[in-house]
Amino acid sequence: MARVGFHDITEILQAAESWRDRCLLKDGSMFSDVSLWHLKNLNELDKYFIQNYLDDKRTFYEKLKIQLEPAPSDLYKLAAEMLWVYMLFPSKITSNKKSADIIMVWDCSGDKLHPQNKYLLAPLEKGIGHTGAAYNTGRFYELSFFIQAMEDWKSKPEDKQQSLIADPWKFGDWLYGLKGAEKRQLRHILVYLLFPDYFERIASRDHKGKIVDAFHDEIIEDKPFESGDLTLSESLKIDWQLYEIRKSLESKHPGDKLDFYKFPLEEKWLKKIKIIQVDKKIASEINLLIKKKQIIFYGPPGTGKTFNTKVVALSLLKN
DSSP states (O other): OOOOOSSOOHHHHHHHHHHIIIIISSSOOSSSSSOOSSHHHHHHHIIIIITTOOOSSSOHHHHHHHHHTTSOTHHHHHHHHHHHHHHSSBSSSOHHHHHHHHHHHHHTTTSOOOTTOGGGSHHHHSOSBOOOTHHHHTHHHHHHHHHHHHHHHHTSOHHHHHHHHTOHHHHHHHHHTSTTGGGOTHHHHHHHHHOTTTSOSOOOHHHHHHHHHHTGGGSOTTOOOOBTBOOOOHHHHHHHHHHHHHHHHHHHSTTOOOOTTSTTHHHHHHHHHHHHHHHHHHHHHHHHHHHHSOOOOOOSTTSSHHHHHHHHHHHHHHO
16 A cells, blocks of 8 residues: 555545545535535636636735635635645645645635634645645646546536546546646646555656656566456556556565655665766766866755765765
């Protein structure tokens, strides 16, 4: 099972189950007794948010307030709850920031959201995994995809919804097949939140591919995919391969909580990538250092400045 992380994520996954039961399969709400997650509201949110795109330098929330100002007040509440789902996964955003943003949007409706609401506490405290900067800078596009996915979902008859939610691979095939899904991190996040026993806590298509490449010897090549009459799309096939890899590894390491971002699995794919990337750059960086006598590594946090500096220094010492 992929219900693992750098800390206990049980309460996040339980919150996701509540969202599934109250909002996905019904039209309810996470923070109130009002019916919010119904097709009419989603269509209205599409109209006022997606179709009223503002291309300027104001912040996401400044623009959201302007976009929804002429709309029914319940749209602020629905937007706040969609942001709540959106915030369940990221681990690099503080819980205070997450809850403050959600409360700010909800309160624009004219009603107050209590900061001690249980769904604003533990479920938002630590997150599940790293999403990268693009998940935040592209928030308009991620939420637009979320809205349109929910419009499609709520347009389906109840028996079709039940059929999809009962089968993680059919649900994934539906979600991944929506227009624009291939560009959105939220597709990876939603399938994990809803089916953590089948999908990995990985929000990057690139990382998924590299893990499959590194552990490909764990896959039984001639084993057929089994899920009714469903034929796996290429985009979903990689998740099935990860599922098979996990089952194989768990059979070899019974009782261990295996995670592809932790030792020993991380060593086999992520560290190898970093070494390869550095090896390609190292010659030019050393030559530049010899010629100019100094070089400056620059870039945002997490891009390898310290790591590259150490490798350059060690390479010079060895030679």
